[in-house]
Amino acid sequence: MNLASVPILSASFWATTAMIAAVVLSSAAGEVLTAAAMKSIGDLDEIRAHSGLKGAIVAVLTCPLFFAGVFFMAVAFFALLFTLNHMNLGLAGPATASLTLVANAIGAKLFLKENVDRRRWTAAVLICIGVYFLAH
Amino acid sequence: MAHQKLSLYQSTILILVSVCAPLGNACLAKGMTSLPALSVAHPIALFAAVFTPWVALGIALLIGFFASYLTALSWADLSYVMLATAWGNVVVELLSRFCLHEPVSWQRWLGVALITLGVGFVAPGPSRTIQPVRNDSELIETLAEKGVSR
Numbered sequence A: 001m002n003l004a005s006v007p008i009l010s011a012s013f014w015a016t017t018a019m020i021a022a023v024v025l026s027s028a029a030g031e032v033l034t035a036a037a038m039k040s041i042g043d044l045d046e047i048r049a050h051s052g053l054k055g056a057i058v059a060v061l062t063c064p065l066f067f068a069g070v071f072f073m074a075v076a077f078f079a080l081l082f083t084l085n086h087m088n089l090g091l092a093g094p095a096t097a098s099l100t101l102v103a104n105a106i107g108a109k110l111f112l113k114e115n116v117d118r119r120r121w122t123a124a125v126l127i128c129i130g131v132y133f134l135a136h
Numbered sequence B: 001m002a003h004q005k006l007s008l009y010q011s012t013i014l015i016l017v018s019v020c021a022p023l024g025n026a027c028l029a030k031g032m033t034s035l036p037a038l039s040v041a042h043p044i045a046l047f048a049a050v051f052t053p054w055v056a057l058g059i060a061l062l063i064g065f066f067a068s069y070l071t072a073l074s075w076a077d078l079s080y081v082m083l084a085t086a087w088g089n090v091v092v093e094l095l096s097r098f099c100l101h102e103p104v105s106w107q108r109w110l111g112v113a114l115i116t117l118g119v120g121f122v123a124p125g126p127s128r129t130i131q132p133v134r135n136d137s138e139l140i141e142t143l144a145e146k147g148v149s150r
Helices: A011-041 A044-061 A064-086 A089-110 A118-134 B008-033 B043-049 B053-075 B078-084 B088-098 B106-122 B136-145
Strands: B002-004 B128-130
Touching (some): A011 A044, A011 A064, A011 A089, A011 B053, A011 B078, A044 B053, A064 A089, A089 B078, A118 B088, B008 B053, B008 B078, B008 B088, B078 B106, B088 B106
Antiparallel strands (some): B002 B128
């Protein structure tokens, strides 16, 4: 039996998985780092009321975590471009969109210590299935 | 854990996050498809595209999206913002059906219904997790961090 003919053992299966994983992980890292930055800065509306729009912009632009988040978002963008260059949008689009939702929820729970309760998990699953249907 | 509910202003910011991104992308798509094919070999043509009305409007909307998104993350959980703003996918479908008069299959309507249900499920819930203060020493530490003296 040719092992390469088994879908899960073929090189293309692992290449596809790796490309989608790269997009999802870099996107989730970007979102979690940006959220951590905004949490560390505090309520932007309060900062704006106290120091004006300039003060709010300075507060964001002087936070290193924000730039780390933007960096990973840029990596996710180029990883998505690379993925779309190698596989069709019908698979890459819904797979990355829905898995990023789940990865963000896991990242928020693990790293930001958010209370991702049953209500949010149910909503995440419904939206993931919804995104899948939208793409078909 | 204790939680906070959203004000009308905060709900408006979340609606802006949901609406600005799909509208911005739609404007960019409309602007770029109306231009002749561009090549990276001619970067000046690509730069000039930024100043065409649809592309400029798209960029302005995407800047508005990012500003609203950062504002929302400063007072709400990431797991709340990303779910509550998934309604943007529905906006795209409604725009394509009623503005562009494109046919929308029953699968896509089912997707719209599921996303609406998911957003409706999470949106009325708590927007932010507040870690509880466990004992007196932690309370004193928290107050000190906020600049409140004993």
